[in-house]
Amino acid sequence: MLKIYKSFFKRNITPISLDQYVPKVELKEYLKLNDSIYEVDSKAEKGMTFSRLLNYKYSDALKKMDPDHLVALVTEVIPKYSCLVFCPTKKNCENVAEMICKFLSKEYLKHKEKEKEDVIKNLKNMSSGKLCPVLKRTVPFGVAYHHSGLTSEERRLLEEAYSSGILCLFTCTSTLAAGVNLPARRVILRAPYVAKEFLKRNQYKQMIGRAGRAGIDTVGESILIFQEKDKEQVLELINRPLENCYSHLVQEFTKGIQTLFLSLIGLKIATNLGDIHDFMNGTFFGIQQNVLLKEKSLWEITVESLSYLTEKGLLQKEMVATSEEEHQCNFHITKLGRASFKGTIDLAYCDILYRDLKKGLEGLVLESFLHLIYLTTPYDLVPQCDPDWMVYFRQFNQLSPAEQNVASRLGISESFIGKKASGQAIKKKVDKDVVNRLYLSFVLYALLKETNVWSVAEKFNMPRGYIQNLLTGAASFSSCVLHFCEELEEFWVYRALLVELTKKLTYCVKAELIPLMEVTGVLEGRAKQLYKAGYKSLMHLANADPEVLIRTIDHLSRRQAKQIISSAKMLLHEKAEALQEEVDELLRLPPDFPGPVDTPTEKAWS
Incomplete structure (x- = not known):
């Protein structure tokens, strides 16, 4: 069939050059x-x-x-x-x-x-x-x-x-x-x-x-x-000619090959050693293996990567007999592996995340969002962090006793930050990554309270673009951690908490503006305008008159007004359907559920 199509196109289709339509510059x-x-x-x-x-x-x-x-x-x-x-x-x-x-x-x-x-x-x-x-x-x-x-x-x-x-x-x-x-x-x-x-x-x-x-x-x-x-x-x-293009898988095995293998097994595309090796042979990395691989063969790298995932507790190995003499090595994804796969967690950090969440259960401080924010601060941004120790010390002193308790549970004391700020030598060893991660948590915490990138940028002496990127990264990682926790029964307590935190990090505005910002095309500035004009809920916005909206809101075109109202109606409809589905689910009785039994009184009335 493929040959017939190729023959047809060769005979009937004249190749067209884009140069006929796009003039060369x-x-x-x-x-x-x-x-x-x-x-x-x-x-x-x-x-x-x-x-x-x-x-x-x-x-x-x-x-x-x-x-x-x-x-x-x-x-x-x-x-x-x-x-x-x-x-x-x-x-x-x-x-x-x-x-x-x-x-x-x-x-x-x-x-x-x-x-x-x-x-x-x-x-x-x-x-x-x-x-x-x-x-x-x-x-x-x-x-x-x-x-x-x-x-x-x-x-x-x-x-x-x-x-x-x-x-x-x-x-x-x-x-x-x-x-x-x-x-x-x-x-x-x-x-x-x-x-x-x-x-x-x-x-x-x-x-x-x-x-x-x-x-x-x-x-x-x-x-x-x-x-x-x-x-x-x-x-x-x-x-000189352009540099050659090489497969990215060869550069970072942790983020490349091992993540790929976990996905292959998690999606059941390939679950045994032979199939996984065959799959790798068909990748760009596999095609370039003679150039890229000097010391090890592709087979050895495949075996090593699968062994690493097994040792880390993300995969389980099982030998299955295919005949009396032959056995096949099959792999199954573990609960931790599935959580990492579903949450798209970087495999370099999945065991650290599991340990941090487990430790958090021992004494989760819920009097503020600080402890949860720390647990959802992206690990990959921590090495780049260079704290301003005077700012760190100032922010530390402004914490409430409950918030200082969070730092204490992480092993960071006020005296340690004070000594760093004054340039004193410190004998006691403290985990640098934990210290830097808490500093980034302070930035995010301040941002959630003030919801103003400019003021937080000035307070921490950081570029406003960096702070916005940190916020975006934290919102994304919070969602990943939520999916990670959904796959692990022991972390059930985090689920409801992280839903709320993810929403706060995603929008980073005062709580009353969040429903308006769920509407397509409404950012913080526009949400504030709408709220001030009296459109305080999704229903108010869905029932708005475009002409009134144009007169009420500055710099709003008719097209934008209609788009916002249409989006609000669609969102309201989706939420109503979701609620209706929940109601239907609750009212739906199982086939073996016993029917109502008449009481003597009911029989008498009948």
Whole structure:
């Protein structure tokens, strides 16, 4: 049958090239060394040919502030066209954005002035009146920075402003090169580094690939700025082929092969050693095994990984006779393995999580959410945490006696934090991971109480984007821990508690706003507007009149109003159906349930 289909398509279908529909955008690659700009040319002896000298009048102050001539490079394209400047670090992004704006003429302020004022107003509205001082100075010039320190709402708003031409310049980190569709006429790489690491060929190609917009521009340009000391490495960078692509399974067996095996057995796709090995042979890792595996064979790695999962108590091994002489090694998932599989818990942490939850049962402090928050703070964020000890000590002193009891149960005392804050030597050993995890728990706890990313960011001296990512990670991990506990009878007490906590971490608003935020398209700012206008429940919102909603709520379009009301009605309907199903389940009698027996009194009345 497959051969017939192939034959049919070969005879009847003419291959169509996408080039017929999507015009090619020429990408010109340039290098900049001092005042000279060179074009990348694979036919040239060194891979580059001289193009031009940079023509821009620099004052002494500008030379000192802008040794890379970024102002000259960006003003050749903005504000008519868009431009991206990739910087090595987040702090560098902010500094470069401010520096460029200091030397832009006041004419740039007039370009789409009203639209830029709206961007600033919207940034303030979504942040409870707060506005980043850097963005306050740069957005009026059509310039903004873009990195993980921004909240997701800020990023979305700035990206929309850039895509619509309101903002013409982004200073950004390498993360913008992947996953975000923000093309530009010119892309500038301020240095051939990401943080302290020299660029890889695939990173370079990913960044310069932002240049050129199909259907908008006919050409795109990239300029890599480098110093004399990096010349040889840069020439090698532009001439060498792309790095080979290898299976990720080879890098981290804990997160890769072992997790894959647990899923295969949990889903009953492959449950015996032979089938699992055959499955691995068909993966990308299996295809590359001759290149990737030097010391061990794929069979040995398969056996070792399954042995590890068995030793960890996630799998059980069973030898089954297939004939009088042959036996087959079958695997079954254990309760702990199923809990880890259903909760998608990283196998590096599943036994630690089990131990922490078990220990928590011995004395769970429920006078506040702090103890539960600690148990759902993601393990993978702990190694990156670097506590500010003075802040830690200050926050510790503000805890209630019950909350301090949580720290005490974890083995962390006020005197320990005090000594760390004052820089004293500490003889007693304390688990660093527990200390760091409790610090992150303090951040999340403060966020649940204040529900304001800005104030918590200032209190803990952390980027607001990092705090939002911590909150998102905690909400996700809390849901994972909930599914983990649902599979283990001994953790029944956590189930109801974690449902409530997961909801709080997901929305991170005052309790009365949570029902409104369950509606599609309603974020915190909009929920506050609706609540203030009298729409205090899902029913109120479902029965709202779109025209009244538009007049009552600022900056709400008719389309958005109808969408919110429609979503509220659908959500209300789903909840009503769920409740009806529960009622039907309760009223449904089993087939062998005895019918009602008439009492003597009832017989007399009948």
